[in-house]
Amino acid sequence: MKVSTSKPDTLPPGVRRLSYGVFCWLNRHIIVLRWLAAFLRRFPFVGGWFGVAARASAVRGVMTRPQSFSNSAHAPNLAAGDYLIGMDPGPTYDADKLLLDARLAVLKPTLPASADQEVQRLVADLEKRGTDKPFDLIEDYLMWIVFRAMYPLFGSATDRVAAGAHGNVNDPGLQQQYLMEIRYVAGQLLAGSSATLRVQRRAELCADALSARIAGANDDIRQAWQVPASLKFIERNAVGLAWISHPVTVQSGALIVQELLGRPEVHKALRAKAAQLGPAVWQNGNFRDLVRNHVLELMRFRPIFPLLARDVPRDTEFETGARQNATCSGGGKMTVLSIAAMFDPRAVPDSGRFCPARNWGNQQDLRWLMFGYGTRQCPAKDYAVEILTSALIGLLILPELQLARGEGKAITYDGALMSSMRVCFTAQAAKDSHA
Numbered sequence: 001m002k003v004s005t006s007k008p009d010t011l012p013p014g015v016r017r018l019s020y021g022v023f024c025w026l027n028r029h030i031i032v033l034r035w036l037a038a039f040l041r042r043f044p045f046v047g048g049w050f051g052v053a054a055r056a057s058a059v060r061g062v063m064t065r066p067q068s069f070s071n072s073a074h075a076p077n078l079a080a081g082d083y084l085i086g087m088d089p090g091p092t093y094d095a096d097k098l099l100l101d102a103r104l105a106v107l108k109p110t111l112p113a114s115a116d117q118e119v120q121r122l123v124a125d126l127e128k129r130g131t132d133k134p135f136d137l138i139e140d141y142l143m144w145i146v147f148r149a150m151y152p153l154f155g156s157a158t159d160r161v162a163a164g165a166h167g168n169v170n171d172p173g174l175q176q177q178y179l180m181e182i183r184y185v186a187g188q189l190l191a192g193s194s195a196t197l198r199v200q201r202r203a204e205l206c207a208d209a210l211s212a213r214i215a216g217a218n219d220d221i222r223q224a225w226q227v228p229a230s231l232k233f234i235e236r237n238a239v240g241l242a243w244i245s246h247p248v249t250v251q252s253g254a255l256i257v258q259e260l261l262g263r264p265e266v267h268k269a270l271r272a273k274a275a276q277l278g279p280a281v282w283q284n285g286n287f288r289d290l291v292r293n294h295v296l297e298l299m300r301f302r303p304i305f306p307l308l309a310r311d312v313p314r315d316t317e318f319e320t321g322a323r324q325n326a327t328c329s330g331g332g333k334m335t336v337l338s339i340a341a342m343f344d345p346r347a348v349p350d351s352g353r354f355c356p357a358r359n360w361g362n363q364q365d366l367r368w369l370m371f372g373y374g375t376r377q378c379p380a381k382d383y384a385v386e387i388l389t390s391a392l393i394g395l396l397i398l399p400e401l402q403l404a405r406g407e408g409k410a411i412t413y414d415g416a417l418m419s420s421m422r423v424c425f426t427a428q429a430a431k432d433s434h435a
């Protein structure tokens, strides 16, 4: 964004706290961001002054010019060192991308079965736990589903990576420690370079721990990946893959459940369909499609990346949709307000309505905008959506959930991340289970 060309390190602590606080607040209060988005769509020249692309056409235009609007804007947020998402195209990017594509291909035969299996195990556990005990949707549910579903990414090295070089591979405490570590590293992707120093320090410590953990498991990873590559190559990609794959998917899962619980009618209708199907929920393709469509629509309303930053390496312009193009000075930054594009009524029919069955016609590409756009779109988007679909099916067959009351807030945040989301079964669900 043009307004943020100042270097975060030069910000006085109070200003840093305030600007990061505003960013986090807006992320949590997505509706406010949508109002702002609507304003910038209506008056695109205002977005142009601040270097913000808001209309669908403007966002598409910027995202398809990676040479002029560079992903290197992510680089200052990569606490654990350089990785694909923050690189410009070139030999390193190409080599890393090849490896990533090969790793992702391993998920194809295992998904969604591996996610379904873990969901079924957790659902059985949660049912046993009883209806009066709240649980944390992140730590007791999503974290493990994504961990199991992503297991093939590191293959036979996964347990060693998660337990550390000398840890007991069967210790769930060590696995949990690993999952927290990568969470804080990944959290930096959301405006991390302007985060408070406390948040930055923690991410740096976790990034150091992650690098040491990967170095300790280097031989196992090399064997699992079967790539005759340099140590540096393996380490960069293993560190990157660890933090980029798991936490973002878990956070997205929590966000979609938050959105769904705020829409009781939608929630009830989906539960009713699941109840009708009984044990066949896992085999019924139509139901899975229905839930997948809901996942995408819930993500549209509560995306984890409502906006993306881009560096502007040299002077250029972009088409805001106003009569005149907006100029962007080389050396600055700009913002792609994806949430504005996903709700742009010029491109998305009835854009403000929650409508999982919407016919997107020739705007299908916008439907996936929460995963980015163009050549730099998330390469794991289909897998992530499959995992979230499995996770959601599991929640639909459990007794009805609501956010837990009492003992503090049900949802707690830590910087830009949701750190916990306590849920419990509704009173009605408790009555039904005792009947």
Ligand code: HEM
Pocket (backbone or CB within 6 Å): 071, 084, 085, 086, 100, 244, 245, 246, 248, 249, 252, 253, 304, 305, 308, 309, 369, 370, 371, 372, 373, 375, 376, 377, 378, 379, 380, 381, 384, 385
């Ligand atoms: C719901 C979960 C996920 C969401 C919402 C998500 C979102 C995104 C977005 C918005 C981008 C584009 C960033 C940009 O253009 O600046 C991206 C890129 C990327 N994502 Fe994901 N992602 C998810 C899961 C994953 C997973 C599971 C993996 C790996 C297994 C992954 C790996 C990547 C990589 C490597 C890139 C960079 C691609 C490139 O620059 O060429 N993501 N993701």
